[in-house]
Amino acid sequence: MYAGLGALAWTFLRRYLRRQDEGPRQLPITEDNVVPGVDRRGDDAVCHLSLSAEEARTGKSLDVPSIDGPQHIQVPAGVKNGVRLRLTGLGFRRRDGKRGDQFVVVSIDA
Numbered sequence: 001m002y003a004g005l006g007a008l009a010w011t012f013l014r015r016y017l018r019r020q021d022e023g024p025r026q027l028p029i030t031e032d033n034v035v036p037g038v039d040r041r042g043d044d045a046v047c048h049l050s051l052s053a054e055e056a057r058t059g060k061s062l063d064v065p066s067i068d069g070p071q072h073i074q075v076p077a078g079v080k081n082g083v084r085l086r087l088t089g090l091g092f093r094r095r096d097g098k099r100g101d102q103f104v105v106v107s108i109d110a
Contacts, residue, residue, distance in 0.1 A: 043100030
């Protein structure tokens, strides 16, 4: 039994030392107020849009904030509360040079 515990201890020690060599693990980036009205979730940008019930039923064309300045979008007719509209390629830049997406979260005021 002693030999088994020693091997187990060495296994954990090797894993611990390997992690120390890799450096500290970074948590996913989560920032607020990078751009007014836009929150950062990793490499994606998130903004919230509030619509009236009539605007949600009929659809609406409007500008939303983004990190590149206001973007003109068309909210489709019949959109539901909590729907996330995706704007491809308008998020934050990744280390590989590509960009994340921007999500517009729709909330409907009753």
